[in-house]
Amino acid sequence: MKFSLEVWRQPAGDAAGTFTSYEVDEISPDSSFLEMLDILNERLTESGGEPIAFDSDCREGICGMCSLVIDGQAHGPQRATTTCQLYMRQFDDGAQITIEPFRSGAFPVVRDLVVDRSAFDRILRAGGYVTVHSGPKPDPNDIPVEPEVAEKAIDAACCIGCGACVAACPNGAAMLYTAAKVSHLALLPQGQPERFARVQRMTEQMQKEGFGSCRNYGECEAQCPKAISIDFIGRMNRDLLRAKVTQPIDFRGDMKTQ
Amino acid sequence: MRRISGFYQSLIGKKAVVACTGLVLLGFLVLHVIGNLKGFLPPAAGGEPDIDVYAHFLRNVGEPLIPHLVVLWGVRIVLGTALVLHVVTVLQLAAHNRGARPIRYRGAEHVAATAPARWMLVTGCAVLFFLILHLLQFTFDALGPPIAPRANFGCVYQNLWEAFQHGGVLLFYVAGMAAVGLHVFHGAWSALQTLGIDNPDRNRGLRAFATGMALFLFLAFLSLPVAMALGVIPEPSAYSAACSASAA
Numbered sequence: 001m002k003f004s005l006e007v008w009r010q011p012a013g014d015a016a017g018t019f020t021s022y023e024v025d026e027i028s029p030d031s032s033f034l035e036m037l038d039i040l041n042e043r044l045t046e047s048g049g050e051p052i053a054f055d056s057d058c059r060e061g062i063c064g065m066c067s068l069v070i071d072g073q074a075h076g077p078q079r080a081t082t083t084c085q086l087y088m089r090q091f092d093d094g095a096q097i098t099i100e101p102f103r104s105g106a107f108p109v110v111r112d113l114v115v116d117r118s119a120f121d122r123i124l125r126a127g128g129y130v131t132v133h134s135g136p137k138p139d140p141n142d143i144p145v146e147p148e149v150a151e152k153a154i155d156a157a158c159c160i161g162c163g164a165c166v167a168a169c170p171n172g173a174a175m176l177y178t179a180a181k182v183s184h185l186a187l188l189p190q191g192q193p194e195r196f197a198r199v200q201r202m203t204e205q206m207q208k209e210g211f212g213s214c215r216n217y218g219e220c221e222a223q224c225p226k227a228i229s230i231d232f233i234g235r236m237n238r239d240l241l242r243a244k245v246t247q248p249i250d251f252r253g254d255m256k257t258q
Numbered sequence: 259m260r261r262i263s264g265f266y267q268s269l270i271g272k273k274a275v276v277a278c279t280g281l282v283l284l285g286f287l288v289l290h291v292i293g294n295l296k297g298f299l300p301p302a303a304g305g306e307p308d309i310d311v312y313a314h315f316l317r318n319v320g321e322p323l324i325p326h327l328v329v330l331w332g333v334r335i336v337l338g339t340a341l342v343l344h345v346v347t348v349l350q351l352a353a354h355n356r357g358a359r360p361i362r363y364r365g366a367e368h369v370a371a372t373a374p375a376r377w378m379l380v381t382g383c384a385v386l387f388f389l390i391l392h393l394l395q396f397t398f399d400a401l402g403p404p405i406a407p408r409a410n411f412g413c414v415y416q417n418l419w420e421a422f423q424h425g426g427v428l429l430f431y432v433a434g435m436a437a438v439g440l441h442v443f444h445g446a447w448s449a450l451q452t453l454g455i456d457n458p459d460r461n462r463g464l465r466a467f468a469t470g471m472a473l474f475l476f477l478a479f480l481s482l483p484v485a486m487a488l489g490v491i492p493e494p495s496a497y498s499a500a501c502s503a504s505a506a
């Protein structure tokens with residue numbers, strides 16, 4: 001197959017970037033999108049050019065390292081698919097394909113299509129610890145969890161932290177990511193002790209990183225490679241609002257009589 | 259105070275303020291349109307249009323326990339505060355969001371967002387513009403004839419009737435209500451999602467509620483102006499009250 005690519009090239013984070021056109025031919029329909037870029041890079045290197053920088057790691061849709069906005073959609077046009085699991089047979093022969101980095105104020109471009117997503121790590125870290133007992137190994141199924149609740153928690157835990165939700169959101173919000181991380185613990189008994197403190201800390205960090213606010217467009221859910229539901233955003237909002245309204249700011253403050 | 263400022267400083271808290279004030283305004287619109295539909299009722303005992311009686315009632319609610327106009331001004335203050343909070347918060351969020359996504363994509367931007375959702379700021383500003391002119395026209399009587407012919411203060415039916423004889427006024431109201439309908443189509447659902455009330459079980463029902471609200475407000479608000487413009491309900495002169503006598 002043959003494709004014309006419009007690729008965002010930017011030599012460094014503080015340098016100006018532009019779109020550059022490339023023609024690639026002799027691509028197997030069964031090569032993945034990243035393999036297609038590998039082939040192009042090999043040819044670029046052989047002809048003395050600079051290869052296109054992009055992120056990837058597992059290439060099996062589980063690590064969340066690959067990114068790219070392909071024709072205006074995070075991880076490309078196929079629903080519930082990471083870029084590494086997207087195959088060239090999904091495109092028409094001769095198609096023109098635009099490839100851009102994930103765009104967000106909180107995800108600065110490092111080079112070409114590589115962005116720095118460490119803001120996500122800081123949100124996760126703000127969540128802090130989960131109390132687990134450190135005595136003898138507990139019996140399996142010691143803590144009963146309803147199967148439906150466990151499934152729901154796992155739906156949230158499916159988030160691979162790739163940042164597609166932020167890239168997809170016209171407001172650059174990280175609500176779906178944060179909500180998935182908050183909810184998967186908030187749903188389980190093990191996550192209850194720190195539930196309300198955690199949601200406050202993680203959303204505070206999310207805001208500090210400069211992510212935008214949610215307008216309920218649903219773009220994040222539509223472009224999430226794990227199809228994580230905006231239901232989790234509602235859950236996170238509910239927990240946060242409850243925490244802000246009912247949780248003491250000063251747990252151990254003094255009181256006087258009157 | 260610390261609790262309130264902490265709440266308002268968080269993005270989700272701000273969004274909840276937008277949602278709650280939006281729902282307050284929505285509740286007001288529903289009451290307002292029900293009041294308007296009184297324009298279709300037959301005249302009250304004295305021959306006065308029913309909607310005029312209702313307008314007097316709004317000024318005197320609770321009398322003699324509550325003084326004249328107090329309830330009316332109470333409601334005005336609540337609604338004004340809600341509107342100011344809604345608009346100020348929305349503008350703060352919009353400014354914040356611009357910084358969060360400084361660069362747009364070359365490719366298509368939207369897969370899931372509906373047009374009314376994307377146009378919230380535009381329809382919101384249109385509603386604000388409509389609201390200002392609407393208040394100037396009928397509440398403050400600042401536009402003057404022929405757009406707001408004030409035959410007699412309190413002669414609601416007649417004032418409305420004469421205003422809607424002008425095609426331009428009618429058209430302006432159709433456009434204003436279209437903006438309200440589009441705003442509510444996304445907003446009424448969105449507020450419930452923001453507050454964490456939506457979930458997969460309720461989603462269809464809540465979206466149907468928002469669609470129903472949008473259609474109901476659009477049709478119900480326009481019914482009286484259209485009926486007056488087409489002359490399918492009685493002319494003010496058909497009512498044997500002080501208003502028609504004092505009409506110019």
Ligand code: HEM
Binds near residue numbers: 215385
């Ligand atoms: C009677 C008038 C109004 C009603 C009933 C109303 C209702 C609503 C509702 C229910 C929402 C959804 C809140 C949410 O998503 O959580 C909303 C959002 C919004 N409203 Fe209004 N609104 C009104 C007037 C206005 C005005 C005058 C503006 C002017 C700027 C405005 C601008 C917006 C915007 C931009 C949003 C989206 C905010 C965001 O998601 O960041 N609205 N409105």
Ligand code: FES
Binds near residue numbers: 082
């Ligand atoms: S490279 Fe690991 S998910 Fe795509």
